[in-house]
Amino acid sequence: MEHNKKSCIYVDADACPGEVKDKILEYIHLADIRFVATYNHYSSNQDHALWTYIDDGSEAVDLYILNRVKRGDLVITQDIGLASLVLAKGVYAISPRGKEYNQDTIETSLSFRYLYQEERKKGRFHTGPKKVSKNDLDAFSTCLIKYLTENAGKN
Secondary structure: OOOOOOOEEEEEHHHOOHHHHHHHHOOOOOOEEEEEEEHHHOOOOOOOOOEEEEOOOOOHHHHHHHOOOOOOOEEEOOOHHHHHHHHOOOOEEEOOOOOEEOOOOHHHHHHHHHHHHHHHHOOOOOOOOOOOOHHHHHHHHHHHHHHHHHHOOOO
């Protein structure tokens, strides 16, 4: 295995907006990028050297990523649960909207996620997430560039 391997970026791709995936690809020369999705999201138009498709399951993508990340890698996910698990491994985690997950605030985020899920069970919050805005993409780009800059040459 190569010792000077670039940082690895794992993308929880099932729910990652297309605009964010396109933004990630702009930095392919700086990091080893792995999009991970279930076969339900398979597309023959994707560069299959960058994509890993796995069997469907409620946590299948999360488990695949969790079992492969190492300290210093980046995970891009909307899943706060996955973010909390990778943070514990010394992995940097951001959302597709440019939110940096960190150890200081992850417990609060998990609590809000639980409350939101309870409200959804009661019939509230039927709509899905809002469309990614230019501000979201700008925030995401800022986080991604920060990660790449801070980790340049560390691996």
